[in-house]
Amino acid sequence: MNNLAIGKKLSLVIAIQLALVSQVSAADKDSNTAADSDKTSVNDSYIEKMQIIGHDARLSKQTGSATLIDELELEQFKFDDINRVLYSVPGVNIREEDGYGLRPNIGFRGATPERSKKINIMEDGVLIGPAPYSAASAYYFPMTSKMTAIEVFKGPAAIKYGPNTVAGSLNMVTRAVPQSSEGLIDVSAGSDGFAKAHGYYGNTIDNFGFLIEGVHMRADGFKELDGGGDTGFEKNDIMAKLRYDLAGDSFDQVFELKLAYADETSDETYLGLTDDDFAANPNRRYVASQLDNMDWQHTQVQFNHFITGDNFDVTTRVYRNDFDRAWYKINGFKQFDNTYESLQEILANPDKNEDTRAFYNILTGSQDSVTEAQKLILGNNDRTYYSQGIQSDLNLQLELFGLEHQFATGVRFHQDQIERNHTTDVYLMQQANLVSDGSDTKASTTDREKTDAWSVYLQDTISISALDITAGVRGEFIDAHYQNRAPGEELNYLNKTTRIWLPSFSAFYTLSDNAGLLFGVHEGFLPTSPKQDPSIDVESSINYELGGRYNDGNFNLELIGFFNDISNLKEGCQFSSCGSDDDTEFNGGEVDILGLELTSGYSISLTDDIDLPMSLSYTYTQSEFKTSFESGFDMWGNVTAGDELPYLPENQLAVNLGLVSDQWDVNMIVRYIGEMKEASGEGVVLSGSTTEALTVVDMSASYNFNQYGLVYVKADNLFDTQEIVSRRPYGARPSKPQQFQVGYQYRF
Known part of the structure; x- marks a missing residue:
């Protein structure tokens, strides 16, 4: 399909949207409503459109496992880590990394969690990853503390939120401009030098509204660097919104401008420990990581326009995100050939021979570098990203041929880019300190990947008595370009196109x-990155689900079984998984993923003033490669048919209990994550290795002094249980230890 044909199809969609809006507008010209009630109605509707999951009915008729975590629930535990928020959502699989959720690894329904690259990550309905098409790994992730809702949606509705339709979407909703004067001050301090300051103020005067919000967060870190040094982080996030409500005779409108800036400096590393060192002290960090540091800045501009009438609404978003990051970190030892082991091999078996023992001693600082091979390579993965686009979504309710229809259609043009300017430096270990060997900084990777993508979707829900049937299709039309920018390599480039329709x-x-029953089937798709050889196929699957819901307002239950029939699995090497920055992708052929998601909630009134809310979330997942093959991918190796996927626990459980009154509340959540394989097959370093099952208890309590504010205390990992959550890319890494926090909130 050529670009002209694509343009014609998209023009047709836009024309249909405009025509429908015009018809509805003309029909509504004689309607008159008071301006004040219009303003409230249009604002409420606009806020709803920033979300995926609605609040219209007690029993949700959405297919797929739709989970809304609203502001009230987020306030219960006051989590600042997205991982801890999502552990209670069924069907979510996570690989922890740093303990604070700085760079999450999130997957849905068996999709690899690696850098959250297989799910759509959105903020206020807009793709928020640094370069979702060109470089899907989410090295930037929005600050959880400023969100007022977190939404997880899996299943057939994934076609509305591409490009990735294999798993689902995560949408984070920022604070809306308030309808009247409103503000908050939230300060807290805790273990390991943790501190947070969060505040906002907003108001609406006549038709004009504004909001200013800021968050500062820092910690000294819970890891103990040999010889002393920082292992913590510092983050800032500032957001401003300007909104104007315009009520008219025919339809109402909202115009909103959102501006945001965020930055982070974190002394984080990919370097872990040997299993023996982990057993002795899981929070130890070797001195070889003393210079490791991540430094990034993110800016965002988003303009939203919302227009609504009696039976339609159109939301248009124009957005631009810029992200600059530099991660300076240990890459390995200087090598002239393949006779020396990688850092992963050294830490997996430091006593293999004299060389590995010497390398291990250098990492710990107990031995100085002597030979050229014993010099350390530190790399600066310096990258610049942008992501920009315009998208418009139309929702329309009407009656055709005696049947009620709910149409949803949208079109988006998106463009993103990543530029890599990676360099390396050479260091000696001298008296437990890293010292430059005096050689020049060298360029390692200098390239660019860029994507232009048009996407369109059309979905129609038809109501026939008690049955709601939804049929839809999504189109992705991707033009990708790779350019090697290194001197003398300018002729090394690649242009690729992808055209696909997903029913x-x-x-x-x-x-x-x-009560109700649901069924769904949809086609899953995951594009390849621009630099990948065309021989690497896109990921494709047919995904099924079947289940039911019950909700009487006090007790709710949802049980959904899912089956992902993957015809071609695609994975890739990032530094976080393979210790390599080449981002090479691999195909794994046919894979089956079978699972069950259960969620339930119930509230008991103990007295007139005290309630006991309870909720449970359980996920069972099985996976299986259907063919045998040999792979150069570190997480697969030599796979035999029947092998399981890595980093996918069979069982996950979360139980939430609370005691709640009008003035105080106490909450406890117990979560269990089963063991996970670190590699599927044989022949790779971590073959046969697994992470241990982990049970963690988090608690929180708060007391409201009314006009004097609210005091809260919280404990993450109350019983201080730590296990290895991963041995990637270089050695064993721990879960977060026990951490206490006390805070104060004042609302005005």
Whole structure:
């Protein structure tokens, strides 16, 4: 399909949207509503459109496992780590990394969690990853503390939120401009030098509203660097919103401008420990990581326009995100050939021979570098990203041929880019300190990947008595370009195109006001990056789900079984998984993923003033390669049919208990994550290795002094249980230890 044909299709979609809006507008010209009630209505509707999951009915008729974590729930534990928020969501699989959630690894329904690259990560309905098409790994992640809602959606509705339709979407909703004067001051301090300051103020005067919000967070870190030094982080996030409500005779409108800036400096490393050193002290850090540091800045501009009438609304978003990052970190030892082991091999077996023992001693600072091979290579992965685009979504309710239809259609033009300017330096270990050997900094990777992507979706829900049938399709039309920018390599470039249509079908049958059954099937898709050889195929699958819901307002239950029939699995090497910055991708052929998601909640009134809310979330997942093959991918190796996927626990469970009154509350969450394989097959360093099962208890309590504010205390990992959460890329890395925190909130 050529660009002209694509343009015609997209023009047709836009024309249909405009025509429908014009028809509805003309029909509504004679309607008159008071301006004040219009303003409230349009603002409420606009806020709803920033979200995926609605609040219209007690029994949700959405297909797929839709989970909304609202502001009230987020306030219960006051988590600042997205991982801890999502552990209670069924079907979510996570590989922890730094303990604070600085760079999450999140997957849905068995999709690899590596750098959250297989899910759509959105903020206020807009793709927020640094370069979602060109370099999907999410090295930037929005600050959880400023969110008022977190939404997870899996299943057929994934076609509305591409490009990745294999797993689902994560949408984070920032604070809306308030309708009246409103503000907050939230300060807290805790273990390991943790401190947070969070505040906002907003108001609406006549038709004009504004909001200013800022968050500062820091910690000294819980890891103990040999010889002393920083292992913590410092983050800042500032956001401003300007909104104007315009009520009219035919339709109402909202105009909103959002501006945001965020930065982080963190003394984080990829270097872990040997298993023996982990057993002795899981929070130890070798001196070889003393210079490791991540430094990034992120800016965002987003303009939203929302227009609504009696039976339609159109939301248009224009956005631009810029992200600059430099991660200076240990890469390995200087090598002239393949006779020396990688850092992963050294830490997996430091006593293999004299060379590995010497390398290990150098990492710990107990031995100085002597030979050229014993010099250390530190790399600066300096990258510049941008992501920009315009998208418009139309929702329309009307009656055709005696049936109720809910149309949803949208079109988006998106462009993103990554430029790599990676360099390396050579260091000696001298008296437990890294000292430059005096050689010049060398360029290692200098390239650019860029993507232009048009996408369009159309979805229609037809109501026939108790049955709601939804059929839809998504189109992705991707033009990708790779350019090697190193001197003398300018002719090394690649242009690729991808054209694909992704169908979807789902149904919901209402058994009663409180219960219903659901079924869905949709095609999963994951594009390859621009630099990958065309021989690497996109990921493709057919995904099924079947389940039911019950909700009577006090007790709710949702049980969904899913089956992902993957015809071609695609994975890639990042530094976080393989210790390599070449981002090479691999195909793994056919894979089956089978699972069950259960979530339930119930609230008991103990007295007139005290309630006991309870909730449970359980996920069971099985995976299986259907063919045998040999792979150069570190997480696969030599796979035999029947082998499981790595970093996918079979069982996950979260139980939440609370005691809640009008003035105080106490909450506890117990979560269990089963063991996970670190490599699927044989022949790679971590073959046969697994992470241990982990049970963690988090608690929080708060007391409201009314006009004097609210005091809260919280404990993450109350019983201080730590296990190895991963041995990638270089050695064993721990879960977060026990941490206490006390804070104060004042609302005005």
